[in-house]
Amino acid sequence: LSCVLSVSADSLHKEINIVGCSDSDGEEMYALDGEEIWYADFTNKKGVEPQPSFIDHMTYEEGTYDTAEAGQQICKQNLKNHRKLLKDFPVEQDPPSSPIVYSRDNVELGEN
DSSP, X not given: OEEEEEEOXXXXXXXXXXXXXXXXXXXXEEEEXXXXXXXXXXXXXXXXXXXXXXXXXXXXXXXXXXXXXXXXHHHHHHHHHHHHHHTTOOSSOOOOSSOOOOOSSOOOTTOO
């Protein structure tokens, strides 16, 4: 699974965009102040705006779903590339060449 999370800061609102993919599935979602306002339904090939009827409805541009679909292709290619790069990556790390000792008390250089 590959995932990207972005959060804008220093503003009155928090906007979150989540993008993720796997070999068989994908996700793209936008939220504002903790409420989901748009997501890509890749099964039905459309963008969904699951906002309740009692709020001022926000809408995304017509090409947002197409952009999300293109982003999935990039995500899947990146996932494939990372798998190739990390295929022979050692699972276990080698232990340090010499033991590391942490003192219980604060130690000052030159003091007994």
